[in-house]
Amino acid sequence: MTKAIADGLLHRAFSVFLFNSEGKLLIQQRAGCKITFPLMWANTCCSHPLYVADELVEEAALGVRKAASRKVAHELGITELYPEDLTFLTKIHYEAAQDANWGEHEIDWLLFAKKDVALNLNDNEVESVRWVTPEELTQMFADCAAGKLYLAPWFQLIAEKYLLKWWPRVDEIIAHGGLPDDLKEGLVPVNRLGTPGNARTAASFL
Numbered sequence: 001m002t003k004a005i006a007d008g009l010l011h012r013a014f015s016v017f018l019f020n021s022e023g024k025l026l027i028q029q030r031a032g033c034k035i036t037f038p039l040m041w042a043n044t045c046c047s048h049p050l051y052v053a054d055e056l057v058e059e060a061a062l063g064v065r066k067a068a069s070r071k072v073a074h075e076l077g078i079t080e081l082y083p084e085d086l087t088f089l090t091k092i093h094y095e096a097a098q099d100a101n102w103g104e105h106e107i108d109w110l111l112f113a114k115k116d117v118a119l120n121l122n123d124n125e126v127e128s129v130r131w132v133t134p135e136e137l138t139q140m141f142a143d144c145a146a147g148k149l150y151l152a153p154w155f156q157l158i159a160e161k162y163l164l165k166w167w168p169r170v171d172e173i174i175a176h177g178g179l180p181d182d183l184k185e186g187l188v189p190v191n192r193l194g195t196p197g198n199a200r201t202a203a204s205f206l
Contacts, residue, residue: 010093011048013106014064015158016072018044018081019114019170024131028076030152031127036104037096039127041140042152046108047071061088064109076129077120086111087174089166090184094193096153107190108154110162114174134167157193 018026026044030037049055049067057063065083072078089110096104119129132140137159144151151159166173166183173179179187 010105010107012064012109013046013048013104014068014071014109014111015043015154016045016068016086016111016113017163018072018078018117019112020116020131021114022131023167023170024133025137025167026076026129026131027137027155028129029127031123031125033124037152040150040152040155041130042155043158045072045075046152046154047075061109061111064088065111068111075122075125077122078117080117081113081115085113085115087113087178089162089173089179090187091190092154092158092193093190094154094157104154106154108158110158112166112170112173114170134164138164161191161193 020026027041028044029039029041032038045068047067049064055063055067055070057066062083065086065088068086069081069083072081089112092108092110094104094106094108121129130136140149140151141156141159143149144156166179169180169183173183
């Protein structure tokens with residue numbers, strides 16, 4: 001997978017958005033030791049399914065949901081978020097360069113979940129976390145524009161295009177088992193979101 005990222009090869013990914021019972025979203029600041037997009041704020045968990053049978057199941061996005069359950073445990077110590085807790089929404093296609101050597105080029109499965117969970121952060125993966133409201137996330141966008149913090153490019157794209165519109169209807173979306181028809185308007189099987197071009201190298205955070 002590291003070679004695929006370095007070579008800019010298109011590969012599978014997922015982005016988890018976990019809300020608690022208060023409706024707040026769990027976001028993470030990526031660890032400073034990570035190869036790609038260190039110290040940037042991102043959604044709850046974003047990673048890659050493995051090329052193994054369990055995580056290749058296409059039906060109902062089961063393979064990706066299993067991968068997501070595995071990774072939230074690995075990164076955040078969340079052991080009680082199961083595949084059945086995760087709701088598949090849609091897929092996006094984006095590219096984002098960090099520098100001349102590293103970047104992402106992904107088909108990204110978007111997943112919602114709502115559950116109160118205990119956290120036990122993996123320091124090699126996560127620098128810190130926050131539970132945020134839509135208003136607090138919007139302020140983080142303003143802080144990012146002012147250079148006070150940095151948001152991962154895929155997170156910015158998803159938040160601007162979809163998240164802030166879908167957030168007020170999280171309960172409905174999960175109960176429905178996916179996006180209701182009116183929120184599917186304009187969506188295609190894989191939605192091209194482009195290249196934000198807002199990545200920074202680790203040195204710019206120090």
